[in-house]
Amino acid sequence: xxxxxxxxxxxxxxxxxxxxxxxxxxxxxxxxxxxxxxxxxxxxxxxxxxxxxxxxxxxxxxxxxxxxxxxxxxxxxxxxxxxxxxxxxxxxxxxxxxxxxxxxxxxxxxxxxxxxxxxxxxxxxxxxxxxxxxxxxxxxxxxxxxxxxxxxxxxxxxxxxxxxxxxxxxxxxxxxxxxxxxxxxxxxxxxxxxxxxxxxxxxxxxxxxxxxxxxxxxxxxxxxxxxxxxxxxxxxxxxxxxxxxxxxxxxxxxxxxxxxxxxxxxxxxxxxxxxxxxxxxxxxxxxxxxxxxxxxxxxxxxxxxxxxxxxxxxxxxxxxxxxxxxxxxxxxxxxxxxxxxxxxxxxxxxxxxxxxxxxxxxxxxxxxxxxxxxxxxxxxxxxxxxxxxxxxxxxxxxxxxxxxxxxxxxxxxxxxxxxxxxxxxxxxxxxxxxxxxxxxxxxxx
Amino acid sequence: xxxxxxxxxxxxxxxxxxxxxxxxxxxxxxxxxxxxxxxxxxxxxxxxxxxxxxxxxxxxxxxxxxxxxxxxxxxxxxxxxxxxxxxxxxxxxxxxxxxxxxxxxxxxxxxxxxxxxxxxxxxxxxxxxxxxxxxxxxxxxxxxxxxxxxxxxxxxxxxxxxxxxxxxxxxxxxxxxxxxxxxxxxxxxxxxxxxxxxxxxxxxxxxxxxxxxxxxxxxxxxxxxxxxxxxxxxxxxxxxxxxxxxxxxxxxxxxxxxxxxxxxxxxxxxxxxxxxxxxxxxxxxxxxxxxxx
Numbered sequence: 149x150x151x152x153x154x155x156x157x158x159x160x161x162x163x164x165x166x167x168x169x170x171x172x173x174x175x176x177x178x179x180x181x182x183x184x185x186x187x188x189x190x191x192x193x194x195x196x197x198x199x200x201x202x203x204x205x206x207x208x209x210x211x212x213x214x215x216x217x218x219x220x221x222x223x224x225x226x227x228x229x230x231x232x233x234x235x236x237x238x239x240x241x242x243x244x245x246x247x248x249x250x251x252x253x254x255x256x257x258x259x260x261x262x263x264x265x266x267x268x269x270x271x272x273x274x275x276x277x278x279x280x281x282x283x284x285x286x287x288x289x290x291x292x293x294x295x296x297x298x299x300x301x302x303x304x305x306x307x308x309x310x311x312x313x314x315x316x317x318x319x320x321x322x323x324x325x326x327x328x329x330x331x332x333x334x335x336x337x338x339x340x341x342x343x344x345x346x347x348x349x350x351x352x353x354x355x356x357x358x359x360x361x362x363x364x365x366x367x368x369x370x371x372x373x374x375x376x377x378x379x380x381x382x383x384x385x386x387x388x389x390x391x392x393x394x395x396x397x398x399x400x401x402x403x404x405x406x407x408x409x410x411x412x413x414x415x416x417x418x419x420x421x422x423x424x425x426x427x428x429x430x431x432x433x434x435x436x437x438x439x440x441x442x443x444x445x446x447x448x449x450x451x452x453x454x455x456x457x458x459x460x461x462x463x464x465x466x467x468x469x470x471x472x473x474x475x476x477x478x479x480x481x482x483x484x485x486x487x488x489x490x491x492x493x494x495x496x497x498x499x500x501x502x503x504x505x506x507x508x509x510x511x512x513x514x515x516x517x518x519x520x521x522x523x524x525x526x527x528x529x530x531x532x533x534x535x536x537x538x539x540x541x542x543x544x545x546x547x548x549x550x551x552x553x554x555x556x557x558x559x560x561x562x563x564x565x566x567x568x569x570x571x572x573x574x575x576x577x578x579x580x581x582x583x584x585x586x587x588x589x590x591x592x593x
Numbered sequence: 594x595x596x597x598x599x600x601x602x603x604x605x606x607x608x609x610x611x612x613x614x615x616x617x618x619x620x621x622x623x624x625x626x627x628x629x630x631x632x633x634x635x636x637x638x639x640x641x642x643x644x645x646x647x648x649x650x651x652x653x654x655x656x657x658x659x660x661x662x663x664x665x666x667x668x669x670x671x672x673x674x675x676x677x678x679x680x681x682x683x684x685x686x687x688x689x690x691x692x693x694x695x696x697x698x699x700x701x702x703x704x705x706x707x708x709x710x711x712x713x714x715x716x717x718x719x720x721x722x723x724x725x726x727x728x729x730x731x732x733x734x735x736x737x738x739x740x741x742x743x744x745x746x747x748x749x750x751x752x753x754x755x756x757x758x759x760x761x762x763x764x765x766x767x768x769x770x771x772x773x774x775x776x777x778x779x780x781x782x783x784x785x786x787x788x789x790x791x792x793x794x795x796x797x798x799x800x801x802x803x804x805x806x807x808x809x810x811x812x813x814x815x816x817x818x819x820x821x822x823x824x825x826x827x828x829x830x831x832x833x834x835x836x837x838x839x840x841x842x843x844x845x846x847x848x849x850x851x852x853x854x855x856x857x858x859x860x861x862x863x864x865x866x867x868x869x870x871x872x873x874x875x876x877x878x879x880x881x882x883x884x885x886x
Binding site: 219223226227229230247248251252253341342402403404405406407408409544546547552553554555559560562563566568 | 633634635636654714715717718719720721722735736739740741742743744828829830831832833844847848849850
């Protein structure tokens with residue numbers, strides 16, 4: 149009888165020991181979903197996996213990586229949210245964070261930021277942290293930035309030299325100075341009656357090419373609460389100036405002239421001497437020049453020209469971020485993973501060319517500044533980042549703005565550039581269209 | 594003869610029926626219910642009654658897209674069918690190497706739409722496109738049209754590309770139909786002195802009418818559902834001028850994340866396809882030759 153009890157006791161102890169052992173080995177597996185890796189290609193993915201392995205070993209977790217390019221990423225992550233199957237850590241866009249936070253899908257990470265980041269915040273570029281807050285401007289943080297994005301004026305240094313035009317000042321050009329340069333840079337090189345190089349390239353009403361001019365003219369497209377499309381006089385003046393570059397001064401082509409081209413290739417291929425777009429365009433310009441060495445040229449970045457009502461420099465910028473699913477079973481580990489992915493371990497090789505890492509030491513390193521590569525003044529991108537101001541992001545932004553499909557405001561500005569619509573009509577139609585979307589989302593205004 | 598339990602056949606078809614109910618019929622009913630909701634995918638839907646349908650009917654964009662869809666259907670369907678039939682007549686010959694040409698004409702149908710879009714984008718490119726190059730070189734046109742960004746042209750570009758891409762499929766079906774026509778009837782007509790046009794008009798076309806009817810129905814449904822070519826070439830632009838219903842559904846569902854609204858558009862599309870298909874079945878008695886045993 150006793151031996152039977154003893155056997156049962158031994159079996160129980162063995163079972164407990166086995167359970168304890170297996171639970172000790174039960175390492176949590178976190179899912180990490182981002183658009184960034186897919187955009188960096190196979191080499192980028194291998195490097196990111198190596199970083200994940202390091203982080204995972206340090207935290208004591210496993211990490212499954214999944215990546216899709218945008219806009220597929222956003223469709224997939226929305227579907228995952230619908231299925232209640234959000235990854236533990238995933239990429240969050242500045243354009244959608246308010247909606248996602250309002251929908252209760254993102255974990256409030258303010259306590260983690262207060263605990264771990266605040267004491268060492270001088271090691272980060274904290275400017276874009278405001279993008280991660282909900283509600284704006286003083287709410288808690290619902291995501292953590294890993295890269296700073298902004299828009300600058302890109303210019304072809306060789307074209308400037310050939311035309312005898314001085315480079316744009318890093319203190320900022322006026323609109324008149326910009327226009328004079330654009331006129332000098334608009335050239336019919338072979339006298340066949342067709343412009344071979346335009347002074348400027350403006351693609352439809354693309355957000356990254358419109359808003360920077362509005363903000364540099366002390367204007368805004370939205371009302372103070374960002375619930376209605378109400379462009380003020382300064383914004384209207386900026387839009388008028390921009391459209392006049394195509395319709396009146398002819399220093400920029402109507403977008404239809406380059407239909408069949410990717411909009412981001414017109415400047416790198418030398419068809420325009422200047423354009424305004426994101427700091428991430430470095431990657432494409434370099435890659436186009438690597439593929440077409442015969443048309444490569446020196447290029448650099450400059451501030452967006454100041455409008456006639458300029459008061460102070462305002463850069464149109466935002467942040468790419470990581471968020472944590474509100475229902476993750478591993479919030480602490482997810483936060484540790486984000487800290488690891490956004491800190492010193494995210495080296496220059498693990499960053500998309502041009503985007504500024506939030507870890508200050510990485511961004512300010514000679515390796516990131518790439519003094520031996522173009523553009524020669526990459527440090528300007530860091531300087532310009534300190535002026536990052538507001539954005540036009542609202543719920544329904546994609547719909548009223550025309551991001552991804554060229555409808556909305558973007559399409560209407562395109563109609564003006566193509567001579568199909570008067571400026572005043574564009575403004576009234578854009579107001580009606582945008583506010584029909586915003587009224588649906590903000591009935592109270 | 595061995596007898597099976599009456600339930601046995603159902604066990605065999607059960608998995609297929611189950612899959613059909615779960616992945617086809619179920620979503621069809623679910624999306625009907627969804628069309629009465631406001632749903633952004635991420636959160637729970639809220640019931641809003643007929644509001645989506647009301648918004649749809651009062652939307653200028655919807656009417657533009659609907660008009661585009663009808664223009665597409667009314668030009669693509671006859672275009673693809675006529676071209677497909679002509680190609681079928683051309684390759685319905687006993688010539689050496691004819692299989693190669695049949696394969697060649699069929700090739701666009703099985704080519705990836707992304708590759709097709711890239712090629713046609715270069716053909717239609719305003720500044721360096723092949724087409725405008727031809728217009729400039731041979732016809733002295735100084736500045737060719739902006740095929741891909743002129744609101745009056747883009748839909749027609751998509752129609753041309755769609756016809757080019759799918760005519761190979763129509764060709765194959767017509768070819769099968771042509772080869773099913775009894776040769777003795779053709780021979781009899783030839784002996785009676787009928788010329789080629791008369792034989793085509795009075796023998797081939799009537800005997801081909803069941804196949805023509807099939808191609809017509811498939812082409813109409815294809816045209817109403819056209820999506821890939823729009824997505825890869827123009828994204829519905831500029832300003833909705835080349836958007837059609839299927840693309841409009843995608844845009845609202847996955848770009849704007851308005852699943853309820855997109856579902857209501859989907860049901861308009863279902864209704865249109867149903868009406869046109871039923872009408873076709875109704876009128877077929879007047880032109881489709883009935884098989885006589």
